Amino acid sequence: MRTKRMAASISLDPRSNLQVGRNPQQHGVIEEIEGLIKVFKDGHVERPPIVPIVPCTMGLERGVTANDVVVDKCTSLWARIYVPSCPGKLPLLVYFHGGGFCIGSAAWSCYSEFLSNLASKANCVIISVNYRLAPENRLPAAYEDGFNTLMWVKQQALLNGSGEDKCWLKHCNLSNMYLAGDSSGANIAYNVATRLGSRGPSESTIIRPLSLKGIILIQPFFGGEALTWSERYTNQPPNSALTLSVSHAYWRLSLPLGAKRDHPWCNPLANGAAKLRDLRLPTIMVCISEMDILKDRNLEFCSALISAGKRVETVMYKGVGHSFQILHNSQLSQTRIHDMMSHLKAFINE
Numbered sequence: 001m002r003t004k005r006m007a008a009s010i011s012l013d014p015r016s017n018l019q020v021g022r023n024p025q026q027h028g029v030i031e032e033i034e035g036l037i038k039v040f041k042d043g044h045v046e047r048p049p050i051v052p053i054v055p056c057t058m059g060l061e062r063g064v065t066a067n068d069v070v071v072d073k074c075t076s077l078w079a080r081i082y083v084p085s086c087p088g089k090l091p092l093l094v095y096f097h098g099g100g101f102c103i104g105s106a107a108w109s110c111y112s113e114f115l116s117n118l119a120s121k122a123n124c125v126i127i128s129v130n131y132r133l134a135p136e137n138r139l140p141a142a143y144e145d146g147f148n149t150l151m152w153v154k155q156q157a158l159l160n161g162s163g164e165d166k167c168w169l170k171h172c173n174l175s176n177m178y179l180a181g182d183s184s185g186a187n188i189a190y191n192v193a194t195r196l197g198s199r200g201p202s203e204s205t206i207i208r209p210l211s212l213k214g215i216i217l218i219q220p221f222f223g224g225e226a227l228t229w230s231e232r233y234t235n236q237p238p239n240s241a242l243t244l245s246v247s248h249a250y251w252r253l254s255l256p257l258g259a260k261r262d263h264p265w266c267n268p269l270a271n272g273a274a275k276l277r278d279l280r281l282p283t284i285m286v287c288i289s290e291m292d293i294l295k296d297r298n299l300e301f302c303s304a305l306i307s308a309g310k311r312v313e314t315v316m317y318k319g320v321g322h323s324f325q326i327l328h329n330s331q332l333s334q335t336r337i338h339d340m341m342s343h344l345k346a347f348i349n350e
Contacts, residue, residue: 028040028041028042029041033249033250036048036050036102037102037103039135039253043136045135051105051109051110052109053107054107054112055107056068056080056107058109058112059112059113059116060082060116061084061113061116061120063084063085063120064083064084064116064120065082066080066081066082066083067080068080068081068107069081071145071149071152072148072152075132075145076132077129077130077131077132077145078130079127079128080106080107080115080127080128080130081125081126081128081168082116082119082125082128083119083167083168083171084119084123084125086123089171089173089176090123090125090171090172091124091173091177091178091348092126092127092153092172092173092174092176092177092178093118093124093127093177093178093179093348094126094127094150094153094178094179094180095127095180095181096131096142096180096181096185096186096189097111097129097130097181097182097185098181098182098183098184098185098186098221098323098326099133099184099185100184100221100246100247100250100254101133101142101184101187102135102250102253104133106129107130110326110327111128111326115128117341118341118344121341121342122345122348123345123349124178125168125171127153129145129149131146131188135253135254138254138256138257139254139256139265140191143192143265146179146188146191146192147192147195150192150207150210151206151207153174154207154208154209156169157169157209157210158209174210174211175209175210175211176211176213177210177213178212178213178214178348179192179193179212179215179216181217181218182218182219182326183218183219183220183221183242183322183323184221184250184254185218186218186220186221187221187265189216189217190215190217190220193212193215193281194281196212197279197280197281198278198280213282214282214283214284214285214348215282215283215284216285216287216344216347217286218287218340219287219288219289219292219323220286220294220298221247221294222267222297222298223297224261224266224269224270224297225261227244228297228300230292230293230294231293231294231296232244234292234293234295236321240291240293240321240322241327242294247293247294248261268301268304269300276305277308279308282311283312283313283347284310284313285312285315285343285344285347286298286302286312286313286314286315287315287317287343288302288314288315288316288317289317289321289322289324290319290320291319291320291321292321294322302314313347315340317340318336319332320332320336325340
């Protein structure tokens with residue numbers, strides 16, 4: 001399994017994330033997550049290059065090809081598409097990267113390696129969406145980009161066009177589609193899926209010939225005003241990818257202005273189980289990390305879905321933290337990444 005470069009490409013030291021908050025005295029900075037993002041009073045945003053941006057031809061698993069496509073010129077929405085060299089029609093996985101809605105890219109080296117690895121191991125075509133980031137584009141911009149990507153795929157299928165930029169289509173079984181993502185990307189996948197499943201048959205049929213078969217949520221980034229036990233008390237290792245202060249900062253920057261953390265985009269359980277019961281959702285796989293501050297919130301989310309009659313598969317990864325599959329390079333994380341690939345393959349191809 002080729003993952004040895006995955007963590008080596010990342011220079012982030014999340015220990016500095018303890019310095020999170022608003023400091024209007026520092027050259028007009030109104031919000032900062034040290035080393036990740038700095039927001040100025042005039043609206044200017046700085047994001048240090050913590051992860052290398054790589055071209056679509058770099059860092060791929062053997063047998064996997066990739067190319068970048070423009071989805072919407074007006075919003076600069078684009079995607080990176082991974083195609084493994086496998087015979088027959090393959091499942092289609094639409095993937096959203098993490099980063100608290102505020103940082104990250106489909107061109108980050110860690111996602112290029114993780115997703116080409118997944119495409120190879122799970123034998124699926126992957127469309128990695130480079131959605132708009134907050135705070136320049138607060139929610140629901142990322143959700144709109146996710147839904148518009150599905151509509152773009154539908155349009156490509158109906159046009160039945162040819163050419164090198166559309167050769168990926170001939171490998172796809174569009175009636176076997178999955179939405180997936182990690183952290184904030186999992187939040188996007190869930191909210192795009194709930195849009196499809198909230199308005200009866202008319203909304204789900206609008207994406208035909210695409211058919212949503214499943215949802216994969218890896219350490220989904222949710223929140224709430226009331227803190228869970230794991231958010232309060234989980235001992236985080238020095239290289240933790242997500243702390244409580246960082247989580248709160250991401251929500252301040254990404255939710256609509258004035259919204260609190262019990263907004264349904266942040267807390268899907270804020271309105272109780274009744275709303276969940278009305279949703280038409282396929283089987284959901286939720287991947288949870290034992291050392292993640294989101295562990296309890298993710299478990300509560302799974303329990304609520306099950307109580308609402310949804311089909312949920314929950315997998316717990318012992319001894320690892322948030323985003324271990326792209327950020328860490330310990331021997332334990334390598335073992336857990338191998339396990340995750342096996343679980344994802346089984347879910348996508350069941």
